Amino acid sequence: MARIPYFDPEQAEGRAKEVYKKLPPLNIFRMLGHSGEMLDGFIKLGNQILMFSELDPVLREIAIVRTGVLRGSSYEVYQHEAISRRMGMSDALIEAIHEGPEAGAFDDMQRMVMRFTDDVVTNTRASDATFDPLLEKLGPKQMQELTITIGYYTMVSNFLETFDVDIEEKPVDTGIGKKA
Numbered sequence: 725m726a727r728i729p730y731f732d733p734e735q736a737e738g739r740a741k742e743v744y745k746k747l748p749p750l751n752i753f754r755m756l757g758h759s760g761e762m763l764d765g766f767i768k769l770g771n772q773i774l775m776f777s778e779l780d781p782v783l784r785e786i787a788i789v790r791t792g793v794l795r796g797s798s799y800e801v802y803q804h805e806a807i808s809r810r811m812g813m814s815d816a817l818i819e820a821i822h823e824g825p826e827a828g829a830f831d832d833m834q835r836m837v838m839r840f841t842d843d844v845v846t847n848t849r850a851s852d853a854t855f856d857p858l859l860e861k862l863g864p865k866q867m868q869e870l871t872i873t874i875g876y877y878t879m880v881s882n883f884l885e886t887f888d889v890d891i892e893e894k895p896v897d898t899g900i901g902k903k904a
């Protein structure tokens with residue numbers, strides 16, 4: 725049960741009022757409404773990560789779900805496991821994210837992303853052992869996108885857990901992860 729009441733989107737003002745017109749009715753967004761216009765920046769960065777980065781979407785979702793697992797955020801894990809399934813990720817691959825980087829379901833690149841995610845979430849600064857080989861494969865742009873993704877979803881997980889945001893009683897179609 726949420727620690728504070730959910731915000732009523734009908735009470736939104738300024739940029740937040742316009743943002744709410746485009747959002748699915750997820751509890752995370754209802755809780756974020758108390759932050760006022762900060763909602764706008766939160767959504768813009770999330771959309772940039774989910775829709776406009778060059779990072780492979782499967783690698784992105786592996787990092788997001790793993791971050792949620794490591795941060796203990798059941799809401800985040802629930803929502804992004806659903807996105808992962810809509811993208812066509814197998815249940816075996818999703819289960820492996822919970823198991824850890826050495827799970828047999830991962831290919832080499834996915835395992836490297838898992839190791840890097842674990843390192844960043846646990847230690848803040850990735851070690852050369854996880855950073856260097858991944859940089860060689862991804863290049864600077866995608867490496868920064870991955871690091872920003874991990875940081876953003878660490879923040880999201882902290883927010884969700886701090887305010888005890890409830891998983892919706894009925895699934896909400898966010899449109900993210902649908903195959904074209």
